[in-house]
Amino acid sequence: MAGHANAAPAFIKRKKLIVQDGHHGGAWKxxxxxxxxxxxxxFMLMWLIGATxxxxxxxxxxxxxxxxxxxxxxxxxxxxxxxxSALKDKTLAQTGMGAFSGFAEKSDxxxxxxxxxxxxxxxxxxxxxxxxxxxxxxxxxxxxLLSHVVTxxxxxxxxxxxxxxxxxxxxxxxxxxxxETLTQIAALLADVLANTTNSIxxxxxxxxxxxxxxxxxxxxxxxxxxxxMRQLLEGFGMKPGRTARISGHADRKPVTxxxxxxxxxxxxxxxxxQDR
Numbered sequence: 001m002a003g004h005a006n007a008a009p010a011f012i013k014r015k016k017l018i019v020q021d022g023h024h025g026g027a028w029k030x031x032x033x034x035x036x037x038x039x040x041x042x043f044m045l046m047w048l049i050g051a052t053x054x055x056x057x058x059x060x061x062x063x064x065x066x067x068x069x070x071x072x073x074x075x076x077x078x079x080x081x082x083x084x085s086a087l088k089d090k091t092l093a094q095t096g097m098g099a100f101s102g103f104a105e106k107s108d109x110x111x112x113x114x115x116x117x118x119x120x121x122x123x124x125x126x127x128x129x130x131x132x133x134x135x136x137x138x139x140x141x142x143x144x145l146l147s148h149v150v151t152x153x154x155x156x157x158x159x160x161x162x163x164x165x166x167x168x169x170x171x172x173x174x175x176x177x178x179x180e181t182l183t184q185i186a187a188l189l190a191d192v193l194a195n196t197t198n199s200i201x202x203x204x205x206x207x208x209x210x211x212x213x214x215x216x217x218x219x220x221x222x223x224x225x226x227x228x229m230r231q232l233l234e235g236f237g238m239k240p241g242r243t244a245r246i247s248g249h250a251d252r253k254p255v256t257x258x259x260x261x262x263x264x265x266x267x268x269x270x271x272x273x274q275d276r
Contacts, residue, residue: 124158124196124271131192144168145185157198157273160189162229163255163266170265174217176224178232182267186232189269194237199244201270202226202233208251208259223248229267244272 048060128151148170150161162185164170170182178186193200204226209216226246234240254264 127195128158128160128192131195141184142188145181145188148181148185149189156201156270158271160269160271161266162189162269163264164262166262169262170267171225171228174221176221176228178228182229183232186229187236190233190236190238193233193269193271196271198242198271198273200230200233200238200242201245201247201268201272202230202243203246203268203270204229204248205253205264205266205268206251207261207264208254218250219248221248222250225267229269233269 049057052060148162148165148168150163152159152161162170162182168181169179170185171178204222204224206218206222206225209218223246226248230243230246234243251259251264254261255266256263
């Protein structure tokens, strides 16, 4: 008994067994990767919107649009298009994107294709702008004249917008009598347009007139001003046969928030596309 009394005490160590849950897999990693990719695409989109022009954004949108025909030489067999290309000049190119006759390649069998037409219009616009800007650098008078002119490309063609400014009007008040400013602008445009062969359309617009007037001149005045612009262009050398139409639009298409602003008194000279 004495030996047992001197024996070392016995310690019992109890281990708590922790049963861990099973493996959850990597689904969260895939979800996180998708989130990071989406955020990267979002910030790239924001960067593109801020770093590109309207024309460049339209090009990007058309590229990713699944309805855009990518192959312009694919034949349709004997079906809907009778074996012609979907973008051939006389098949589907009658949507306002026909060939620009003054600049389209004559050897191109698909001269009405959108890409070549847009390129021709861009080249024409750049050339006209460079010529106008070059003339503007000749003197302060030319620079003053060009402050009345804006150019743009539309579905109809190349539009040269000539408008009133608060300091200078194109016509005597409420008449179709041209001022010296418009006469000089017409001479400048006739010189530049001589480098093209496209047909010309001239459209007149006027500011809003109060409806209380007994005789509102807006329709007659806008048409008369368009006619006067045509006569000025032809007087400075433009061939009469190039004029396709003359139109007066009254005050129907104001370009400012205030329809009575002088900016709405304007004349548009349009280099028409071939199918216009």
